[in-house]
Amino acid sequence: MNSPDRSAPSDMRDSSAVQRVSIARVVLPIAVLMAGVLVWDLVVRLNAIPPYVLPGPELVATTLVKDWPILWQSLLATLLTTLEGFVAAAVGGVALALLFNQSKWLEQALLPYAIILQVTPVIAIAPLLLIYLPQQTAVIVCAWIVAFFPVLSNTALGLNSVDRNLAGLFQLHGASRMQTLRYLKLPAALPYILGGLRIAGGLSLIGAVVAEIAAGSAGAGSGLAYRIAESGYRLNIPRMFAALLLLSVTGIVIYMCLAAVSHLLLRRWHESAFGKES
DSSP: OOOOOSHHHHHHHHHHHHHHHHHHHHHHHHHHHHHHHHHHHHHHHHTTOOTTTOOOHHHHHHHHHHTHHHHHHHHHHHHHHHHHHHHHHHHHHHHHHHHHHHOHHHHHHHHHHHHHHHHSOHHHHHHHHHHHSOHHHHHHHHHHHHHHHHHHHHHHHHHTTOOHHHHHHHHHTTOOHHHHIIIIIHHHHHHHHHHHHHHHHHHHHHHHHHHHHHHHHTTOOOSHHHHHHHHHHTTOHHHHHHHHHHHHHHHHHHHHHHHHHHHHHHTTTOHHHHHHHO
16 A cells, blocks of 8 residues: 655645745845835935936936937947956956966966956056057956956865865876866866856946946046946036946846856856755
């Protein structure tokens, strides 16, 4: 006689708990956002704050729709710069970390200069780059500078965090340096690399914004940051808020896309992805 399956109710409870957590992750941020917008609107209305000081959310939304053609073109320019800087940072950071892992002499020679790039404020570098480089190239370089070091440091950390027992096993079986790198170090470093890329995605947008502001002050610019600065000079505060809203949404979308890619690559084998699904 078959015994009753006691695991089914437990599985159903676990599934319900996961669904509640997933719903809460969506509902709670939306509720906080709506509450914030409501408070913002009440503050503007009750205090009769003029639009050139603080526009209300309704006026910002109206301005976003009315000025959408201009803001859309600026958004595309900023996105292109961000993407180019991010790709350069991703390729350069991973490649240099691989070289550092294979040659300690090279790491000791070049790592201090990578640190110098990281600790030097990009707002101080941007005007110099605009003097010596074409405008678009200078903006891309600024985005690359800001996003480069997190990819480099995270990748190097991942490559150096391989389990010593596994490394010894590879050495015992006569694996070459390239085989060890390909089959052991790179898979072990993948979560670190993806973590660095998630950070670099937002930082490349910040670098692009800083460079666009510097380019705008020099009399040339077309990105969202330039529109923000231009709106401030003209006291068009609603357009400034609309452009800032687009920048914030862009940064959120970039992070979510990179987080989704990371989850898809790690979900079948890494503990961090298991934790999100449980």
